[in-house]
Structures are given as C-alpha cells and as structure tokens.
Amino acid sequence: MSKRINYNKVAPDSTKGLFAVHQYLAGSGLGDLIDLVYLRVSQINQCAYCIDMHSQDLHKHGVPFEKLILTSAWREAGAVFSPREQAALAWAECVAQVDRTGVPDEDYAAATAVFSDKELADLSVAIALMSAYNRLGVAFRNAPMAASRLIAQA
DSSP, rough: OOOOOOOOHGGGGGGGHHHHHHHHHHTSSSSSSHHHHHHHHHHHOOOOOHHHHHHHHHHHTOHHHHHHHGGGGGSGGGGSSSSSHHHHHHHHHHHHHHHHOOHHHHHHHHHHTTSHHHHHHHHHHHHHHHHHEEEEEEHHHHOHHHHHHHHHHH
C-alpha cells in the first residue's frame, strides 16, 4: 500500500468540525452503541484504520472479543446482540448503504420503534460521521495501529 498525504497535517482545520461532532456524540448518552455503529459502518466501508480503532475501543470498554468478531455477521449471531444493538446495526447498514437501500419506510419504522427521535438522529449523525472518516481513511490509506504493532513485533 502506497503512502499518501496526512490530511490532518496539511489541512488541520479541515476536520475540526468532524471532531466536534465526534465529541458531541460521545456525550449523547448512547454509550458503546455509538462505537458499535462506528465499527459496523467501518466494516461496510472497508476502512481498516477505523475497524481497528473501534474494535480496540469496544474491547477496552469490556466488549468481548467474540462479539467484536461477530459484528459483521450480527444477523446470524442470535442473542449475542441485544434487540437494541440489532436495531442500531440494522439502521447503520441501511443508512451507510443509502445508495443501495434508499432507506425504506419499513426500516425507518423499525428504527423508530426502538429509538427515541433524538437517539435516532444521533445514530444517523454517527453513521454519517463515520462514513466521512472512512472515506478519508481509505482515500489516504491510514494504516491501522495494529499493523504498526504487528510489524514492530516481526
């Protein structure tokens, strides 16, 4: 993988707004549900840097390794994910793939049956935020921290 520019170095003001939204979401009251959504959106967008970061964050917060591994296959994982987590993951998949899904009324109705208006707005902003970060990570080939650790150990 070729090295690309560090957008934070060459345009440090460009992501200040994204960081402010990230800070807001951290205090939204949704807790680890936000990080779970970040992880799933990053998996969909295939952003290795963000997958690594959010997996590590969730693990530090006590989410078992086995649950992290099953996040991409949550529909087949049964009761590993709570109904609330399942609803958040379904909404994340639908909104992150808006070009394909168009976010149908049935999906919206399913989400509103579980989440308050504010929670759904916050989850939707989290999905949009992570999609933006994923596009930066993939476009500029941000290397996952795990890769640096593994290379150093070799």
